Amino acid sequence: MTTSIIQEINLRRYYILGILLILAGWQVLAWASHPLIVASPGSTFKSIFDMLASGELTDNLMVTLKRQLTGLVLGVLVGTFLGIFGGLRKSLDSIFQPGINAILATPSVIFVVIAMVRFGQGSTQVIFVTALLIMPIMYLNSAKSIQSIDSNLLQMIQVYRLPPRIKLLKVYLPGLLYGFMAGFSLSVASSLRITIMAELLGAQNGIGHAIFVARGYLETSKLFGWALILVLLVMIIEALVFNPLQRFIGKWQE
Amino acid sequence: MLGGDRTIKMEHVSKSFGGLQVLNDFSYTFGQGEFVCICGPSGIGKTTILQLIAGLQQPDAGQMERASHNIGYVFQEPRLIPWCSVLENIETGLHHIMPEAKSERRHIAAEMAYRVGLEGFQDYFPAQLSGGMKQRVSLARAFAVEPDILLLDEPFSSLNIELREAMCGHLLQLLALKPCTTMMVTHTLEDAVRLADRMIYLHDRPCQITLEYRMDKPPPERDMQYIFEQMQDIGERLKLDKI
Numbered sequence: 001m002t003t004s005i006i007q008e009i010n011l012r013r014y015y016i017l018g019i020l021l022i023l024a025g026w027q028v029l030a031w032a033s034h035p036l037i038v039a040s041p042g043s044t045f046k047s048i049f050d051m052l053a054s055g056e057l058t059d060n061l062m063v064t065l066k067r068q069l070t071g072l073v074l075g076v077l078v079g080t081f082l083g084i085f086g087g088l089r090k091s092l093d094s095i096f097q098p099g100i101n102a103i104l105a106t107p108s109v110i111f112v113v114i115a116m117v118r119f120g121q122g123s124t125q126v127i128f129v130t131a132l133l134i135m136p137i138m139y140l141n142s143a144k145s146i147q148s149i150d151s152n153l154l155q156m157i158q159v160y161r162l163p164p165r166i167k168l169l170k171v172y173l174p175g176l177l178y179g180f181m182a183g184f185s186l187s188v189a190s191s192l193r194i195t196i197m198a199e200l201l202g203a204q205n206g207i208g209h210a211i212f213v214a215r216g217y218l219e220t221s222k223l224f225g226w227a228l229i230l231v232l233l234v235m236i237i238e239a240l241v242f243n244p245l246q247r248f249i250g251k252w253q254e
Numbered sequence: 255m256l257g258g259d260r261t262i263k264m265e266h267v268s269k270s271f272g273g274l275q276v277l278n279d280f281s282y283t284f285g286q287g288e289f290v291c292i293c294g295p296s297g298i299g300k301t302t303i304l305q306l307i308a309g310l311q312q313p314d315a316g317q318m319e320r321a322s323h324n325i326g327y328v329f330q331e332p333r334l335i336p337w338c339s340v341l342e343n344i345e346t347g348l349h350h351i352m353p354e355a356k357s358e359r360r361h362i363a364a365e366m367a368y369r370v371g372l373e374g375f376q377d378y379f380p381a382q383l384s385g386g387m388k389q390r391v392s393l394a395r396a397f398a399v400e401p402d403i404l405l406l407d408e409p410f411s412s413l414n415i416e417l418r419e420a421m422c423g424h425l426l427q428l429l430a431l432k433p434c435t436t437m438m439v440t441h442t443l444e445d446a447v448r449l450a451d452r453m454i455y456l457h458d459r460p461c462q463i464t465l466e467y468r469m470d471k472p473p474p475e476r477d478m479q480y481i482f483e484q485m486q487d488i489g490e491r492l493k494l495d496k497i
Contacts, residue, residue, distance in 0.1 A: 156333040159308050159325055160347035160399065174337040 071130025087146025145179020
């Protein structure tokens with residue numbers, strides 16, 4: 001037990017070392033090139049504080065998070081709902097598969113462009129694209145988790161005549177939850193990336209749009225600032241959502 | 255302790271899978287409280303017989319005669335619910351028998367965990383257990399329902415020799431405590447000679463009983479020499495029969 005804690009602390013130390021190496025490399029790169037191409041860590045942090053002070057950061061962050069969350073919830077609901085049916089019936093799964101594959105194979109920019117034609121610029125377009133691209137992730141994970149409830153396990157349950165209510169509670173729901181959580185963890189981080197991409201091309205506010213504007217005015221330090229904020233945001237989400245879920249599921253895994 | 259008729263009669267049973275006729279006009283009676291081992295080559299139909307008895311398969315023709323019983327089934331793989339603890343897994347069969355009595359279910363499950371030597375592992379998940387421990391959970395789950403019929407499908411096949419010995423010991427102890435009609439499929443003649451009252455050897459397709467063999471000593475009195483002699487005897491008879 002103690003050794004594993006010491007190991008953990010050691011690993012954490014290396015993780016921090018990794019971060020410091022990136023910062024150092026970044027600084028060296030900034031010295032070596034023009035500030036319009038690579039903003040230095042110092043100017044990046046300064047621009048973050050400036051955006052924080054002016055309210056630009058919070059405003060855009062709130063807009064983006066709201067869109068991301070709405071798109072995520074819609075995508076998760078539809079994907080899981082269809083996934084349950086696809087998991088229970090092989091024929092339905094076959095019907096859904098071409099559509100799911102088509103969405104996954106199409107470059108997401110195409111959906112943004114199509115959605116802009118249909119919905120114009122703004123939140124609807126962003127939410128639609130986010131939901132559309134999250135849906136297949138949730139579909140595949142929930143369908144797979146139901147399909148992978150072992151036929152051997154179902155036979156065992158038949159022998160021991162498990163009542164339907166217990167069967168649902170102890171076998172089907174946890175089986176679904178298993179895939180649901182794996183898909184959900186993936187969806188949370190993906191949805192943020194998708195939302196920002198959709199905003200970049202077709203919205204008048206939000207982080208994606210702010211990045212678009214910063215690029216236009218050659219505000220490289222702001223661009224780097226947003227990138228850093230997004231990295232931090234994904235890390236926070238992973239620490240808050242992904243890691244606890246992984247630990248929870250990890251106990252069951254072989 | 256033995257109440258009700260626990261005899262299992264298979265009468266003129268036929269069963270085929272696709273075009274493969276596994277059983278044809280197969281009849282056999284498993285006597286009450288008896289321990290019968292079913293031996294024979296792979297794919298001959300041993301598991302099919304257990305599944306017919308358990309009601310997991312229905313015969314194409316013929317009759318399975320058995321009253322409605324509590325069945326304990328130890329499968330070849332442990333077949334534990336991965337997200338349920340050891341205790342919850344042992345409880346599986348009790349939900350049907352005592353749906354309302356949660357604390358009693360827990361109590362029985364804890365006792366069974368103790369009997370198979372898993373008292374410190376009650377809250378572990380299957381993935382945290384070794385292969386032998388998982389199979390002991392499966393054995394405890396089978397005995398928790400106080401089975402009238404116990405079906406064992408090569409329960410020791412994935413275990414090493416030491417674990418096998420330990421599992422055989424647990425099985426005999428539990429059977430002494432809670433006697434029931436037992437059918438065990440095994441590849442190993444030694445297990446049959448050590449544990450069973452009777453051994454049937456299946457051969458051919460559709461399968462036939464090539465040899466029926468009775469052990470004349472109760473299991474505790476069977477020493478190594480007895481087991482060895484019986485195994486030799488069975489071996490010779492099987493060879494003679496095939497020629």
